[in-house]
Amino acid sequence: MDEMKKQANIFGMIFVLANRLQVLGDAFDQNITIKQWLFLVSVARFEEPPTVSEAADYIGYSRQNAKRLAATLEESGFITISKDKNDARALRIALTPKFNTYFGERRHRELAFMQKLFNGFDPESTDGFYQGLVKIGRNIEMMENENEKIKE
Secondary structure (H helix, E strand, O other): OHHHHHHHHHHHHHHHHHHHHHHHHHHHOOOOOHHHHHHHHHHEEEHOOHHHHHHHHHHHOOOOHHHHHHHHHHHOOOEEEEEOOOOOEEEEEEEEEHHHHHHHHHHHHHHHHHHHHOOOOHHHHHHHHHHHHHHHHHHHHHHHHHHHHHHH
């Protein structure tokens, strides 16, 4: 298969695999969707509680979708949402003790899931795949920046 066909297949496969992973992830835990999990994991990556906009930007969600997810997660007790002390328009997201307890309890299941997902990968395969995704991520960011310049 030539390079262009491989690239086209990779492009399509990203969407197919994303959909299939979402189905698997949603079935993994009846209490939380994969999108909610991604949102929570993203919030956890910040050193200080992020704003809804910061969390949305980090994972590529719209602010509106992030706010909707945050509201649902607050109802579930995984996060709290509060107004920023310096900017009343900004909403900050903080993880609750329930988040730590709940995700601590499912840690072993998550590890088993990841082991199954990457079954057959050796360190070189994992590294090559990771490096390829990083490059695609950088290219996407560059393309987004170009699109922003066009809008201006």
